[in-house]
Amino acid sequence: MFERPEAGERAILVHLMLQAGQEDLSELKELAKSAGAEPVSIITGSRRTPDSKYFIGTGKVAELKAVIAAEKADIVLFNHPLTPSQERNLEQALETRVVDRNRLILDIFAQRAQTFEGKLQVELAQLRHLSTRLVRGWSHLERKKGGIGLRGPGETQLETDRRLLGIRIKQITARLDKVVKQRQQSRVRRKRAEIPSVSLVGYTNAGKSTLFNLLTGSDIYAADQLFATLDPTLRRFALPNGSAIVLADTVGFIRHLPHELVAAFRSTLKEASEAELLLHVIDADAQDREATVFHVNQVLAEIGAEKIRQLEIFNKIDLLDGMMPKLDRDENGRPVRVWISAQHGLGIDLLAQALGEIFSATRVKKLCKLSSSQGGVRAKLFASALIIDEEVNDEGGWTLSIEIDRRDLGLLKSVSTEEMH
Numbered sequence: 001m002f003e004r005p006e007a008g009e010r011a012i013l014v015h016l017m018l019q020a021g022q023e024d025l026s027e028l029k030e031l032a033k034s035a036g037a038e039p040v041s042i043i044t045g046s047r048r049t050p051d052s053k054y055f056i057g058t059g060k061v062a063e064l065k066a067v068i069a070a071e072k073a074d075i076v077l078f079n080h081p082l083t084p085s086q087e088r089n090l091e092q093a094l095e096t097r098v099v100d101r102n103r104l105i106l107d108i109f110a111q112r113a114q115t116f117e118g119k120l121q122v123e124l125a126q127l128r129h130l131s132t133r134l135v136r137g138w139s140h141l142e143r144k145k146g147g148i149g150l151r152g153p154g155e156t157q158l159e160t161d162r163r164l165l166g167i168r169i170k171q172i173t174a175r176l177d178k179v180v181k182q183r184q185q186s187r188v189r190r191k192r193a194e195i196p197s198v199s200l201v202g203y204t205n206a207g208k209s210t211l212f213n214l215l216t217g218s219d220i221y222a223a224d225q226l227f228a229t230l231d232p233t234l235r236r237f238a239l240p241n242g243s244a245i246v247l248a249d250t251v252g253f254i255r256h257l258p259h260e261l262v263a264a265f266r267s268t269l270k271e272a273s274e275a276e277l278l279l280h281v282i283d284a285d286a287q288d289r290e291a292t293v294f295h296v297n298q299v300l301a302e303i304g305a306e307k308i309r310q311l312e313i314f315n316k317i318d319l320l321d322g323m324m325p326k327l328d329r330d331e332n333g334r335p336v337r338v339w340i341s342a343q344h345g346l347g348i349d350l351l352a353q354a355l356g357e358i359f360s361a362t363r364v365k366k367l368c369k370l371s372s373s374q375g376g377v378r379a380k381l382f383a384s385a386l387i388i389d390e391e392v393n394d395e396g397g398w399t400l401s402i403e404i405d406r407r408d409l410g411l412l413k414s415v416s417t418e419e420m421h
Helices: 025-035 057-071 084-094 101-112 116-131 157-192 208-216 259-264 266-273 289-302 348-360 375-384 406-412
Strands: 009-017 037-046 075-078 097-099 197-202 233-238 244-249 277-283 310-315 326-329 335-339 363-370 386-392 398-405 416-419
Touching: 009 025, 009 057, 025 037, 025 075, 025 101, 037 057, 037 075, 057 084, 075 101, 084 097, 097 101, 101 116, 116 157, 197 208, 197 289, 208 233, 208 244, 208 277, 208 310, 208 348, 277 289, 277 348, 310 348, 326 348, 335 348, 363 375, 363 406, 375 398, 375 406, 398 406
Parallel strands: 009 037, 009 075, 075 097, 197 244, 197 277, 277 310, 310 335
Antiparallel strands: 233 244, 326 335, 363 398, 363 416, 386 398
C-alpha cells in the first residue's frame, strides 16, 4: 500500500520535546533503520503544544528545508503522529516526502508480514490509516469523471477512492473474521484437551522469539531489530512434571502502538488475552526498562489481558556485569520473576521449574488401585496423568502412583484411591 523506504534511503529525523505523550528518540532511530532508511540528520526542538499547521512551527520548517537540501535527503520521518492536514502542509512546504510515526510502523509491519493472515492484517491497518489521508491537495482528486458512458452527475475521484477503500476494508474484515473463528475453534480444542495456553509478550526486541525457539526447538526468525516477527506461532512445551503447555509467540509491543494496528491484529493478540499465563519478556539491559514494562502493560489492558497472571522474564542478563540466573518469589513463595539469557541458554532450567510449579499447583498425587477389568481407565490415566510408578497385583490389576490435574479427577470416580504425600 504505502511507499516503502528502500535500503539506504537518506532520512531526516524530526523529534520534538512535548509536555505530553513524549516519545523516545533512540526508538525512532531503530524504527528508521528497521524500515530500511539511513538517518543522516536529526532535527530536535521543544514546544508546549504542536503547531496546528506544521506541527513544528514555521521556523523549524525553514531549518528543516535547509537541512534537506544540504543532506540531499529523500524523506522526513517524524517521531510523532501527524494530522492529515499537517502531513499535507509539510510535504508542500518541504517538497519532500513526509512520513509520521504511525505510518513508519505500518511500513515496517508491511515488510515483516509473511503469512496470508499477517498480510491481511497489515493491509487492513494501512487502509484504515489511508482512509484518514484522502484529503490530498492533488488536482486529480477533484476532477469529475466524464467521457463516453460516464457523462452526467458523476462523482469526484476522491469520492470514488473512498468508496473503493470502504469496499476493500469490508472484504478484508470478512476474511479476518473467518480467521478469528478458526483460531477460536483451535483454542476450544486445546481447552477440551486440558492443555494450558501460555503467551510470550513483551516490548519488541526483548528476545521473545529467541526464547521461544530455545524452549520449543523452533526456528522462527529472530533478529536484533524491531518487529522481527509478526505472525503468531504456537508450539507444545513439555514441563518437568511430564505435563504440557502450548506456548504462543506474539507480535512485540511498542510505545503508543498505532490504534489501526491494535484493531487489525486483535485476532492475533487474542492468543494473549485468552492465555492462562503471560510470560512477560523484559530486556534486563534496557535503560528504559521500567518504561517498556509500563507500555506493554498498557497494550495488554487495551486488549483485555491486564488481569491475566504474569511471570516476568528478565532476559539478556549476560549483558549485566556479574548477574547470574535466579528465580524470584513473592511473600507466598510463588514464582514471580526469572532472570535468564535466552541467547546463551542461561537460567532456562529455572524458567522450566517456575512453569512446572505454576501449573502443578492444580495437580494432586494419588495412589490408584485398578481391577483387571479397568484397562480402559488405565489407558485414560496414561493419556491424561503423569504415571510415577505402576505395579501389577496378584489379581491381575494395577496399582498406580499418579500425578493428575484436579480437572481430570472425574476419571477416578470408579477407582479406589488414596492421597499421596
